[in-house]
Amino acid sequence: xxxxxxxxxxxxxxxxxxxxxxxxxxxxxxxxxxxxxxxxxxxxxxxxxxxxxxxxxxxxxxxxxxxxxxxxxxxxxxxxxxxxxxxxxxxxxxxxxxxxxxxxxxxxxxxxxxx
Amino acid sequence: xxxxxxxxxxxxxxxxxxxxxxxxxxxxxxxxxxxxxxxxxxxxxxxxxxxxxxxxxxxxxxxxxxxxxxxxxxxxxxxxxxxxxxxxxxxxxxxxxxxxxxxxxxxxxxxxx
Numbered sequence: 001x002x003x004x005x006x007x008x009x010x011x012x013x014x015x016x017x018x019x020x021x022x023x024x025x026x027x028x029x030x031x032x033x034x035x036x037x038x039x040x041x042x043x044x045x046x047x048x049x050x051x052x053x054x055x056x057x058x059x060x061x062x063x064x065x066x067x068x069x070x071x072x073x074x075x076x077x078x079x080x081x082x083x084x085x086x087x088x089x090x091x092x093x094x095x096x097x098x099x100x101x102x103x104x105x106x107x108x109x110x111x112x113x114x115x
Numbered sequence: 116x117x118x119x120x121x122x123x124x125x126x127x128x129x130x131x132x133x134x135x136x137x138x139x140x141x142x143x144x145x146x147x148x149x150x151x152x153x154x155x156x157x158x159x160x161x162x163x164x165x166x167x168x169x170x171x172x173x174x175x176x177x178x179x180x181x182x183x184x185x186x187x188x189x190x191x192x193x194x195x196x197x198x199x200x201x202x203x204x205x206x207x208x209x210x211x212x213x214x215x216x217x218x219x220x221x222x223x224x225x226x227x228x
Contacts, residue, residue: 043205043207044218058215090159
């Protein structure tokens with residue numbers, strides 16, 4: 001398995017509070033991604049990063065922001081959590097070019113419950 | 116826009132039965148294709164991938180998939196399933212060099228012992 005950890009693994013929070021999820025990788029990969037997984041929707045891309053301080057929006061970016069100050073860490077922040085953001089959040093990484101770039105490997109996930 | 120369609124929401128099989136899970140995508144250009152598996156409570160693991168070459172791709176755990184370009188399909192197969200194959204299976208497509216990875220909604224497979 002790729003060296004990806006996510007923290008926390010489980011979190012319960014209240015509506016309106018900010019929440020930050022962390023993804024940490026030990027593979028030195030350039031690309032990192034945040035997805036959310038919801039029943040009946042598969043995985044949907046929230047944001048991704050193509051290098052330190054380089055990020056871009058995905059399909060469902062509203063209400064989320066990201067930061068990447070180091071190669072190994074990619075943070076996802078819910079600025080003001082809402083119940084619709086209750087989900088399982090997965091981080092993924094991929095390499096720099098060719099087949100390594102095209103293939104994503106996933107972290108263990110974070111279950112977030114917003115009350 | 117790209118999309119991925121997985122035809123079956125839930126498939127129930129007995130052990131030793133053969134499996135075929137359908138996946139169709141919509142994208143007119145060159146695509147890279149993937150199947151991921153998610154065992155209960157776990158993260159997604161890559162089963163197999165297709166970039167080019169032989170359209171019949173073999174993956175881990177005895178799974179294989181066939182890319183049929185004319186049908187925009189990438190169906191997953193296994194000749195004989197085991198109880199341990201109980202999981203959710205996701206087809207994913209990446210179109211073009213700048214495209215994002217687009218996932219289907221998943222197919223849950225339940226294998227009865």
